[in-house]
Amino acid sequence: xxxxxxxxxxxxxxxxxxxxxxxxxxxxxxxxxxxxxxxxxxxxxxxxxxxxxxxxxxxxxxxxxxxxxxxxxxxxxxxxxxxxxxxxxxxxxxxxxxxxxxxxxxxxxxxxxxxxxxxxxxxxxxxxxxxxxxxxxxxxxxxxxxxxxxxxxxxxxxxxxxxxxxxxxxxxxxxxxxxxxxxxxxxxxxxxxxxxxxxxxxxxxxxxxxxxxxxxxxxxxxxxxxxxxxxxxxxxxxxxxxxxxxxxxxxxxxxxxxxxxxxxxxxxxxxxxxxxxxxxxxxxxxxxxxxxxxxxxxxxxxxxxxxxxxxxxxxxxxxxxxxxxxxxx
Amino acid sequence: xxxxxxxxxxxxxxxxxxxxxxxxxxxxxxxxxxxxxxxxxxxxxxxxxxxxxxxxxxxxxxxxxxxxxxxxxxxxxxxxxxxxxxxxxxxxxxxxxxxxxxxxxxxxxxxxxxxxxxxxxxxxxxxxxxxxxxxxxxxxxxxxxxxxxxxxxxxxxxxxxxxxxxxxxxxxxxxxxxxxxxxxxxxxxxxxxxxxxxxxxxxxxxxxxxxxxxxxxxxxxxxxxxxxxxxxxxxxxxxxxxxxxxxxxxxxxxxxxxxxxxxxxxxxxxxxxxxxxxxxxxxxxxxxxxxxxxxxxxxxxxxxxxxxxxxxxxxxxxxxxxxxxxxxxxxxxxxxxxxxxxxxxxxxxxxxxxxxxxxxxxxxxxxxxxxxxxxxxxxxxxxxxxxxxxxxxxxxxxxxxxxxxxxxxxxxxxxxxxxxxxxxxxxxxxxxxxxxxxxxxxxxxxxxxxxxxxxxxxxxxxxxxxxxxxxxxxxxxxxxxxxxxxxxxxxxxxxxxxxxxxxxxxxxxxxxxxxxxxxxxxxxxxxxxxxxxxxxxxxxxxxxxxxxxxxxxxx
Numbered sequence: 082x083x084x085x086x087x088x089x090x091x092x093x094x095x096x097x098x099x100x101x102x103x104x105x106x107x108x109x110x111x112x113x114x115x116x117x118x119x120x121x122x123x124x125x126x127x128x129x130x131x132x133x134x135x136x137x138x139x140x141x142x143x144x145x146x147x148x149x150x151x152x153x154x155x156x157x158x159x160x161x162x163x164x165x166x167x168x169x170x171x172x173x174x175x176x177x178x179x180x181x182x183x184x185x186x187x188x189x190x191x192x193x194x195x196x197x198x199x200x201x202x203x204x205x206x207x208x209x210x211x212x213x214x215x216x217x218x219x220x221x222x223x224x225x226x227x228x229x230x231x232x233x234x235x236x237x238x239x240x241x242x243x244x245x246x247x248x249x250x251x252x253x254x255x256x257x258x259x260x261x262x263x264x265x266x267x268x269x270x271x272x273x274x275x276x277x278x279x280x281x282x283x284x285x286x287x288x289x290x291x292x293x294x295x296x297x298x299x300x301x302x303x304x305x306x307x308x309x310x311x312x313x314x315x316x317x318x319x320x321x322x323x324x325x326x327x328x329x330x331x332x333x334x335x336x337x338x339x340x341x342x343x344x345x346x347x348x349x350x351x352x353x354x355x356x357x358x359x360x361x362x363x364x365x366x367x368x369x370x371x372x373x374x375x376x377x378x379x380x381x382x383x384x385x386x387x388x389x390x391x392x393x394x395x396x397x398x399x400x401x402x403x404x405x406x407x408x409x410x
Numbered sequence: 411x412x413x414x415x416x417x418x419x420x421x422x423x424x425x426x427x428x429x430x431x432x433x434x435x436x437x438x439x440x441x442x443x444x445x446x447x448x449x450x451x452x453x454x455x456x457x458x459x460x461x462x463x464x465x466x467x468x469x470x471x472x473x474x475x476x477x478x479x480x481x482x483x484x485x486x487x488x489x490x491x492x493x494x495x496x497x498x499x500x501x502x503x504x505x506x507x508x509x510x511x512x513x514x515x516x517x518x519x520x521x522x523x524x525x526x527x528x529x530x531x532x533x534x535x536x537x538x539x540x541x542x543x544x545x546x547x548x549x550x551x552x553x554x555x556x557x558x559x560x561x562x563x564x565x566x567x568x569x570x571x572x573x574x575x576x577x578x579x580x581x582x583x584x585x586x587x588x589x590x591x592x593x594x595x596x597x598x599x600x601x602x603x604x605x606x607x608x609x610x611x612x613x614x615x616x617x618x619x620x621x622x623x624x625x626x627x628x629x630x631x632x633x634x635x636x637x638x639x640x641x642x643x644x645x646x647x648x649x650x651x652x653x654x655x656x657x658x659x660x661x662x663x664x665x666x667x668x669x670x671x672x673x674x675x676x677x678x679x680x681x682x683x684x685x686x687x688x689x690x691x692x693x694x695x696x697x698x699x700x701x702x703x704x705x706x707x708x709x710x711x712x713x714x715x716x717x718x719x720x721x722x723x724x725x726x727x728x729x730x731x732x733x734x735x736x737x738x739x740x741x742x743x744x745x746x747x748x749x750x751x752x753x754x755x756x757x758x759x760x761x762x763x764x765x766x767x768x769x770x771x772x773x774x775x776x777x778x779x780x781x782x783x784x785x786x787x788x789x790x791x792x793x794x795x796x797x798x799x800x801x802x803x804x805x806x807x808x809x810x811x812x813x814x815x816x817x818x819x820x821x822x823x824x825x826x827x828x829x830x831x832x833x834x835x836x837x838x839x840x841x842x843x844x845x846x847x848x849x850x851x852x853x854x855x856x857x858x859x860x861x862x863x864x865x866x867x868x869x870x871x872x873x874x875x876x877x878x879x880x881x882x883x884x885x886x887x888x889x890x891x892x893x894x895x896x897x898x899x900x901x902x903x904x905x906x907x908x909x910x911x912x913x914x915x916x917x918x919x920x921x922x923x924x925x926x927x928x929x930x931x932x933x934x935x936x937x938x939x940x941x942x943x944x945x946x947x948x949x950x951x952x953x954x955x956x957x958x959x960x961x962x963x964x965x
């Protein structure tokens with residue numbers, strides 16, 4: 082157990098150092114100077130841009146050598162300082178991310194977890210029930226293979242414009258003020274529903290198909306046949322199959338949860354819903370070094386954390402993992 | 411189940427913060443969109459990337475500017491004029507005060523300008539010709555120049571936000587552009603109410619000094635929504651959750667009546683013009699270094715096709731000189747007649763033939779006189795769909811006269827880098843061609859002199875080097891508006907730009923505006939030309955405040 086965790090931790094630390102370094106380097110060596118890009122869009126007096134340019138270069142320390150910048154980057158990272166955004170100057174990267182990330186969680190966490198639970202249940206059901214399978218499979222395939230952008234637009238158009246049930250965009254009405262009032266919470270819920278639903282449905286299909294195939298596979302394995310010959314009930318065999326089939330699904334869940342911060346770019350675009358995904362795209366477009374760094378740092382930490390948690394969970398749900406590290410084979 | 415609710419409650423409380431206030435009434439709220447693309451970060455008028463509305467709604471300028479009539483509208487100033495060749499005198503309106511109750515006087519105007527003298531700010535270059543700003547009394551300011559830049563001054567008059575001295579005098583010089591100025595105190599009709607990740611909300615200042623002078627703006631609140639996609643804006647217009655959309659929305663001519671949308675013109679071109687879309691040619695890449703070749707390209711394209719197919723007649727064609735709006739006062743019809751261009755591929759072909767660009771190797775494409783191949787790439791940023799479609803048409807037109815040109819769509823960052831470093835053949839751009847109080851801004855962008863550097867940021871991305879033209883543009887800046895001398899110099903500038911054709915103006919991008927009338931009526935239109943329906947940044951003083959004053963609640 083201890084050996085397992087230590088080894089995993091070392092791997093994670095190396096991965097972290099490597100990923101963060103890449104994250105620092107890639108935007109800096111990519112084409113497009115963020116300050117020059119910002120300048121070209123300002124309409125200021127002749128000569129004003131030169132003043133701004135020297136102000137920015139000094140402010141962001143871009144006149145220092147790359148090595149100095151790299152060392153400075155790690156130093157401020159350990160001080161908990163992610164720097165200041167260039168495109169959204171003078172707001173700090175941390176504040177920008179904090180303001181946006183909450184919306185990713187609100188939409189994605191329920192969508193991923195609910196679609197995972199319901200998708201697995203439906204998939205398992207579909208795997209053992211031929212009649213239901215004939216009807217459910219096409220639905221699952223439709224959901225999982227329809228392009229998300231199109232699917233979300235259809236949902237937005239049907240539920241928003243045609244039926245007029247839900248507002249088509251933003252986190253809450255323009256006339257609402259955030260606060261703990263029933264009216265606001267209801268308004269917030271209405272705005273939340275379509276982005277949530279679109280993500281929930283699209284992911285549901287994938288989980289269900291995965292589980293269905295796993296169940297069919299598991300019920301045809303030798304151990305299942307052996308159990309059958311011993312006279313085990315179909316229900317018991319199915320339960321064993323489910324326990325085995327869930328393993329890859331858990332890994333999939335971990336990856337989904339880890340990439341949560343970048344997962345909803347299209348949702349945010351279709352519904353103009355705030356969040357980190359869209360912010361990240363904008364940061365990349367404008368090559369805003371510091372904002373890109375900050376966003377990806379969050380992404381790296383989330384992915385590593387999710388994987389780490391899954392590694393631990395695996396020890397409980399998969400005895401093989403536990404045994405291989407504690408030498409009790 | 412209980413745990414889940416607790417989680418939701420925690421999450422919600424984090425998202426909402428602690429501010430709780432009553433919702434505004436919809437019929438008193440004006441919802442706009444199109445001028446804000448990311449969450450607000452700064453309300454500092456000294457920092458050019460400040461939140462849309464900082465200048466105009468909160469801080470005010472000495473003058474407004476009406477692009478329709480090309481008139482400066484006295485705003486904080488009651489009047490302003492050149493009392494001698496070198497002295498501009500501004501008389502302030504009586505009874506102006508900031509939202510904290512302190513009066514706005516000549517002292518604040520002097521302070522605003524001296525701030526740029528004593529520190530490095532974006533308008534510090536004005537002190538190259540400005541010698542002194544003095545307050546004669548509390549409502550009279552004199553700007554004393556030496557060889558004033560009259561044209562640039564026309565723009566300066568409506569650009570500079572006047573700051574309250576009693577607040578800004580305590581800001582250390584090195585912090586002037588750094589501070590976010592979270593609680594802006596200005597003299598304008600609105601105050602900052604809140605800024606969320608997807609919106610900025612402004613609330614009317616009922617004590618605004620201008621109520622008695624101009625009238626009170628009708629909307630109690632202005633909500634500026636951040637909308638990522640133009641189809642979302644269209645959805646919001648249909649749902650009536652957006653009153654004024656300043657997005658380019660394809661298909662507006664077709665659906666406008668169906669969904670009850672108002673546009674400035676009821677029929678084509680529907681929109682007012684906002685800026686010139688230029689095809690910029692890299693004059694350092696042969697054969698684009700040959701003026702004859704460049705001029706031939708201008709004749710090859712039918713911009714009408716672009717206007718019809720890409721913009722569905724929502725934009726007007728552009729004059730050969732590129733001048734539109736108030737700038738046309740400087741247009742020399744004779745020069746335009748003599749050196750202008752129009753769509754005629756036969757002329758284009760003939761010009762190329764004469765200059766020796768013919769197909770030498772029989773591959774169907776024209777070659778350089780020495781036999782080497784000619785091939786061009788035209789670029790616009792990926793995802794800018796209207797421009798992408800436009801350069802497809804332009805490339806097609808060039809190919810039709812035997813010039814091998816192809817469209818390409820690099821990412822925006824790459825596009826801008828290539829543009830600024832001169833690493834392109836041709837591209838479409840409009841960053842500095844926006845409507846303004848003087849064609850100086852346009853010419854100084856089209857043919858900026860500051861091109862001998864690695865990154866060019868002030869315009870003239872094709873790096874067209876013509877000292878004579880640079881001198882003329884400089885000279886034009888130093889001449890009084892619409893004086894005979896200025897008109898003469900303007901003619902020469904137009905002639906050089908047409909004869910040498912370093913870039914080709916093809917069409918005018920629209921000041922996109924679609925309005926709904928469920929909650930607000932009396933929108934500015936062709937038949938009701940009071941104000942300008944535009945919520946874009948730094949254009950509130952172009953008549954948008956007048957629009958706010960003249961709006962009528964629908965019920």
